[in-house]
Amino acid sequence: MKGDAVQTTLLRPGPLRALARDTHLTRLLVMLLVLIIFFAIVKTDGFFNLLTWQSMAIQFPEFGLMALGVMLTMVTAGIDLSVVGVANMASIGAAVVMLSMAPKGADPATATGAIAVAICLALAIGATAGALNGFLVAKVRIPPILATLGSFELYTGIAILITGGKPKSGLPNLYGQVFAGKLFGLIPVPLIVFAVAAVLIWLLMTKTAFGTKIYMLGTNATAARFSGLNTTSLLVRTYMISGIYASLAGLVMLANYNSAKADYGSTYTLLAVLIVVLGGVNPNGGSGRLIGVVLAILILQILSSGLNMFPNISNFYRPLIWGGVLLAVITANHLSGRRSHRRIAKRKGLPQ
Amino acid sequence: MVENVLAVRGVSKSFAGVQALSDINLDIRPGEIHCLAGENGSGKSTLIKVISGVHDPDEGSIEINGVPHTRLTPVEAIAAGVQVIYQDFSVFPNLTVMENLALNTELASKRKLVNWRRFRRIAEQAVAKIDFSVDLDQLVGRLSVADKQLVAISRALMSDAKLIIMDEPTTALTKKEVDALFRIILDLKARGIATLFVSHKLEEVFEISERFTIIRNGRAVATCLPEELNRKTFTQYMTGRDFEDAHFQVGELPAQPVLEARGLTVNGAFSDVSFSLRPGEILGITGLLGSGRTELAMTLFGAYRKDAGELLVKGSPVQFAGIRGAIASGIGYVPEDRLTEGLFLERTIADNVVIAQIDQLVVGGLFDRTRKGTSAAEWVRDLKIATPDPENAANTLSGGNQQRIVLAKWLATKPDILILNGPTVGVDIGSKHDIHEILRELARAGIAVIIISDDIPEVIQNCSRVLLMKAGRITDEVDPATVTEHQLAELMTGESDQEGERR
């Protein structure tokens, strides 16, 4: 049909199509490379110092893991604002277990056992919290932004109740040694945790039926139900994964700060959302790629650490730079989108 | 010589080398009821947009009340008396009827402050013009589709319109509402306001139109009076092809029904529906909007929970645990509104085709993309989906091809029973015939098919049995071979006091 002919010639066939079409990813990649080159030239000693990279690698997994969870929920056209609350709840739970099972001065064997139990508990807390989120979104049908807003307050509230608002410290040294340590004395463990977690989520999203299903669900929830997808189960699982990743983030924070407190990471909520959106995930659901989110995390972390290398520029400029980058990227997307829309519209004969 | 209210002279329009309109001539006399008929992709939407000033023609001119325009803007078109009512009505569901009616006028007079009494006066005047009685303080979102349309029409009339263009106005209306709409159009005529409406529903078109213009491939191929047309010539003009109107003949059927409904009831929708369906049959269920036919389809598909009665699949009673239960029992459903219920427009054609049986493509916990690609390619080939690449997005296809995708999705699940609700709505005649042929082949292969449709010719030609539903009950069963279209239409619209239940 004539109509078909017009429309289908717009898409260039071939494997390069995906990359060429995804100008957002290209833009992020370019930005990252520019940043790296800039810092390499301007702050050479800092740049080629292993310590710089190591300290980055310790920090970004905290919010990076949370961002991974938020990304998954955003693909389903939802959002998870409770990640920080879950992380704190999980880290506090782990701390409590470790403190009670292996108080100060306990032998390594007991400590190991306590740590193992603590980790399992933390993950279980994350999964349960996530399941509750999923239930509220899928069954009670509360808009995700409101459901996870409420659950964030709830989980933070629980954390406050357990700790009385005070930090929990005095963890067995073994925990910090392992989880805030460096593998081969070189690679920080948090980085390894993040890398493994990222690969797992990448596999989930691209190689499993679950991954395809949540993309479809995020594209059109009604059609998903009518096609026989179990939308409730998909959503609950998605939010559970987000909860588990948040609890992983909590464990990393626990190792990095050697303590757990109900209000750690309070800026991370909006930071995670910023990362995900910067990474090209559409809040309306149905699209977004892990690599984009990873690039966004790296960009923001490098900006942040780069800032540290300029001692005369206060750290407080960080949110300004992050916010500025976000606005710059979405404006650039908009402007180039308009240009290509105008091109497409001209070809289709649509109003511009 | 009476001046035409609208005269389109030699209008051509092309977009990036594709000729959408070629040398179109069309005239509409004052107060005339004119029908513009054409397939999807024929150029009728483009023509409407040119007439209403959204696009400028490459050649030719538009004369409104004798005044020629070569570059018309939408504002000028409205000022000249041309109003278009699009299919979505452009109303505000969250605002009251009164506000919806008054806002355009107030904005046009550049008002800054709101005087609610003035709003009400404007609104009252507007609805009085077509004798539309409605609660002005009701939110438009709560109105029926027909009432929303009447709000749109009232609003259109407020600006001293000479010509009202309606784009497929009867799609979501019950027969009664269609009659009411036609009465209004006639009333407009009496007041000298012409109506141009776009439609492909032949029966309606014949009933009210004074003249037709049929457009195909960007050209006006015929302008005629109703007497000069019948279904055959109409279809010929629209498609340029001759179609065989062969009735579906059912062969030897096994005795055991694959689906049986006994006294199915869903409160408020339908009651005491009983029928049985054997493999190889194409059962038609027809009835007006609101007769309960869609709700019945949804119940058979597990989307609605039944309040009473029994459903048996292959002889055993079933209690579906939702849609997934129905699918597991071998039922597939091609929905009424494919855009919101059937398709994932931004996803690829391949994704859309495999999604219902995606779990079958999982090997060792991982989703096997090669198998998905093969499966998708097979279906694209078998159903002749017009696309160069199954990895293209579904929204790059025409309505007919999109419907084939939905069909493919269900055929991939190898259903025993396939239910289709309005299978050829918004589909070009070529695809329509192809889809019908596919359904007949399915039946010949032993699948049981249910076609739910209010398209009488479709039902008569393709079904081996037809059930009529009215006000939630099955009132008749007819053999399509022995009944004419006219008789069936009569049966459908016969006496009923619970008629026209609104959506």
Added chain:
Amino acid sequence: MSQLVRKAIRSNEFYVFLVIAAVCLLIQARSGQFFTANNLVDLANAMVVPGLFAIGAFLVIVSGGIDVSFPALASLAVYAVTRLLVDSHYQGGILLPFALVIGLGAVLGAFNGLFTSRLTVPSLIITLGTANVFSGVMQGALSSVQIPKIPPAMADFGRGSLFVATNPVSGLTSSMPVSFLILLAVLAAVFFLLRYTMFGRGVFAIGGDGSAAARAGFSVRWTKFWLYVIVGVIAAVAGLIRTCGMGQMHPTNLLGMEMMVIAAVVLGGTAITGGTGSLTGVMLGTLLIVIVENSMILLGIPTFWQQFSLGLLIIVGTGISALQIARSGNGLRAALR
């Protein structure tokens, strides 16, 4: 009249009112202190700043967007003005601080409006970016620190009271702040704007169907832009009131309030998707949250329970609303799995 009453009873706002009444009675029963004059004045005092923020958030939500930048906007506007006045040893009246804050609030609001009116990206994302920018400018460029001594005019304004209410039993006194009048004034102004101006109807129209609004003749871009300017002004005024009330400028005091305010708006019956809602509901929602937060003490519940209760309130409140929506679709949809 009875039709009006019937409509009122079926509205969301009525349910919120019932809930508030129930909570009040509960607290009164437990503590006997709720309906005392000084407690009520305390509540009124506590309502001012969240109430103003909620009005601003409401305006944006009705238009179909979400704004999370208003606390940062307010903090930046007020910090900059306070810093300026303190550094120049300002001794004059309260009008200048207000004027400056309003002006700066408008500018920052315009910054928001510039992006939200032109980009098709959800306003949640845009204001997320601008919130970071505002916060960064304040803490980074202006190196914000706590300003313990604010200009006398501001401090006086913060201490100014309309009247003092005394609790006969405990002897505690609470003074009704002058700023409460500002809340009432803004409430009245916004009410007029929404109900009696085409601009206001445009906000609702855009929230209902943006493209239909454009086709009807509303200037969508212009409306959205000025909407954010107005919201910026309201937020800045709220920030100034908070600073005056506290007697000192604490730059990060307001940060983090955005979610609580949005919850208040939604609990009051405004749909998060836009197009519907009322100022009555917004005030009721804010009142509910303020009551819950402030009355913990009266109930003898340690403040540790505050966030937990807030979270529970939000979940239960939005949950009930969501279930209501699901059930109110015609009876058939209720049967839908």
